[in-house]
Amino acid sequence: MVKSIMIVGVxxxxxxxxxxxxxxxxxxxxxxxKVSEVHxxxxxxxxxxxxxxxxxxxxxxxxxPVINRGEADIIIAxxxxxxxxxxxxxxxxxxMIVSTQTIDPxxxxxxxxxxxxxxxxxxxxxxxxxxxxxxxxxxxxxxxAKASNVVLIGVLASFAVMSDEAWIEEIEECVPPKxxxxxKKAFYLGKESI
Numbered sequence: 001m002v003k004s005i006m007i008v009g010v011x012x013x014x015x016x017x018x019x020x021x022x023x024x025x026x027x028x029x030x031x032x033x034k035v036s037e038v039h040x041x042x043x044x045x046x047x048x049x050x051x052x053x054x055x056x057x058x059x060x061x062x063x064x065p066v067i068n069r070g071e072a073d074i075i076i077a078x079x080x081x082x083x084x085x086x087x088x089x090x091x092x093x094x095x096m097i098v099s100t101q102t103i104d105p106x107x108x109x110x111x112x113x114x115x116x117x118x119x120x121x122x123x124x125x126x127x128x129x130x131x132x133x134x135x136x137x138x139x140x141x142x143x144x145a146k147a148s149n150v151v152l153i154g155v156l157a158s159f160a161v162m163s164d165e166a167w168i169e170e171i172e173e174c175v176p177p178k179x180x181x182x183x184k185k186a187f188y189l190g191k192e193s194i
Contacts, residue, residue, distance in 0.1 A: 001055070001056050001060060002053055002054065002055055002056075002061075002062050002070045003053070003054055003055075003056055003073045003074075004051065004052070004053045004067045004071055004073050004074075004091075005022060005051075005052040005053075005054075005072065005073065005074045005075075005076065005156075006049065006050075006051055006052075006067050006072040006074070006075045006076070006086060006089055006090075007022075007049070007050045007051075007052070007075075007076045007078075008047065008048070008049050008075065008076070008077050008078065008079075008082040008083070008085070008086045009047075009048055009078030009079055009082055009149075010046070010047065010048065010078065010079050010082065010103050011046055011047075011048050012112050013048070013078040013079065013148065013149060014078075014148070014149030014150075015048045015049075015078060015149065016037060016048070016145065017149055017153065017174060017175075018048060018050070018076070018149040018150070018153055019035050019037065019050035019052055019176050020035070020174050021050075021150075021167070021170045021171060022050050022052050022153065022156070022170075023035040023054075024170045024173065025166050025167055025169075025170045026052070026054045026162075027111065027160060027163060028141055028166065028169070028170075029056040029166065030058050031054050031056070031058055031060065032055045032058075032060060032061050032062045033052065033053070033054040033055075033056065033066065034051075034052075034053045034054075034061065034062045034065035034110070035050065035051065035052050035053075035065060035181050036050065036051045036065030036066060037049075037050045037051075038051070038052045041155075043178065047082060047085065049086070049104050051065050051066060051067045051154070053065055053067065055065065057113065067089060068089070069088050069089050070088070070089065070090070070091050070092070071089065072089045072090050072091060072094055072183065073091060073094050073095070073160075074095045074096070074156070074159075075087070075089060075094070075095075075096045075156075076092060076097045076098075076099070076152050076156060077091050077096065077098040077099065078135070078148065078149065078152065079099060079101050079103050080098060080099075080100065080101070080102050080119040080120060081102065081103070081115070081116065081119065082107065082117070083096060083098045083120070083123060083130075084116065084119045084122075084123065086183075087123055087126075087128065090128065093129075094128075094129070094165065095129050095130075095131070095159060096123065096128055096129065096130040096131070096132070097130075097131050097152060097155050097156060097159075098120060098123075098130060098131070098133075099132075099133060099134070099135035099136065099148060099151075099152060100120065100132050100133065100134045100136075101134075101135060101136045101148065102115060102191060103117055106121055120132045122186050126154070131155060131194065133151070133152070133155055133190065133193050133194075135148040135149075135151040135155075135190065138151045138186065138189040138190060138193060139151050139186050140191075141189060142183070142185040142186035142189055143168050143182040143185065143186075144179070144182055144186075147179075147182055147183050147185075147186035149189070150171060150175075150183045150186040150187050151186045151189055151190035151193075152190060153167065153171075153187060153190065154167075154186065154187040154188060154189060154190020154191035154192075154193070155190045155191065155193060155194060157187070157190070157191050158190075158191045158194040164187075164188075164191070167187060168184055168187065171183050171184060171187060172188055
């Protein structure tokens with residue numbers, strides 16, 4: 001069976017690095033993996049989406065990297081409004097992991113709109129299995145706000161069947177050497193937050 005993880009956020013939050021770490025870890029597990037990146041206005045704080053689709057076993061083949069509405073087994077949202085924007089892509093019985101961080105989009109910055117209130121509570125009230133974590137606070141605790149993406153990978157690791165060693169190996173391979181220890185700490189803080 002093919003499984004799908006959708007990673008959504010705002011430009012500059014590290015969604016692409018997160019998808020690379022997840023995709024590489026799955027490849028080393030010996031399953032077929034397809035990763036696709038959909039860039040919005042990422043350099044201006046716009047929405048960024050990446051898809052990771054993979055087989056549960058080595059016999060399962062993935063023919064397309066694209067995830068359609070109602071197909072994502074897991075959505076990892078780096079920001080609350082992005083969680084709301086993409087919740088319709090989650091399949092029935094799927095899991096949503098959300099950072100409690102909020103980043104004002106341009107209409108809110110210019111005063112033409114208000115940031116929606118109680119997004120996480122509204123998603124929960126729709127019967128969706130959602131885990132919310134203050135990834136930004138944990139990343140700062142690890143040493144850098146930029147590590148919130150790896151905090152969220154740590155949260156994912158608490159649900160995904162893969163050893164911590166496999167995740168750490170990919171962090172070591174994908175992150176610049178001077179930031180490896182910081183990101184390892186961020187990973188474990190995310191995992192322990194659940």
